[in-house]
Amino acid sequence: MGKASRDSSKAIARLRGVGLRPTRQRVELASLLFKGPDRHVTAENLHEEVAGLGLKISLATVYNTLHQFTHAGLLRQVIVDAARGYFDTNTGDHQHFFLEAEGTLIDIPGEDIRVAGVPAPPAGMTVDRVDVVVRVKRA
Template identity: 60%
Template structure:
């Protein structure tokens, strides 16, 4: 696992991004803790706690740049909530609705009866998000 600013800068360059100070610092916050799911607000809070001078808009922009460069995977769970996943492999998710927690489903998920795409298009990816509530029993 990467741990130095230099390693994160190299990772950004390899993805075609300029390794600015803020990008490297945000990459370190994101990727030094292994696979995880964050929202822009959560990463902004972590940056603030780390006394990193960065705006929420910069965090949003950086997350979208990292996603476009293939460093993150964006998981939209509804119109208002978007998570960014440091694990970019093909996998699916559970969403704990009352805690707004997203976590990986281990193993394969069978997706059946996918309709054919319109002419001239192809299926790029299928994301499955299984919504959970706590069992009150």
């Protein structure tokens, strides 16, 4: 049994486990994503990687699949840049609640919230700022 087929049986099992049909595209993407150590990908760079390997998966499918995997709990989305710019007149030390449903922000005073245990940043880097977003939803 070759490495690729071992990868794909694991991927197929994982997909079945979360109720997703193991199509060629999903199996190939899952194999790539989960065969090695943890990684961070964007749709664009995963699509390029796939193309580089000679696999044929459309960009739309890469987007669909990343979202399906995320809903299924296989991936998690990390939010670091702004699709919609929210600007705050309060420039002091504080953080935010974000009500996803309404797109509303509520301030959390800086005296209330504390972040501890931030490791040293990579060599040659300094901390610019620490952003905390507490995402809340209807109970």
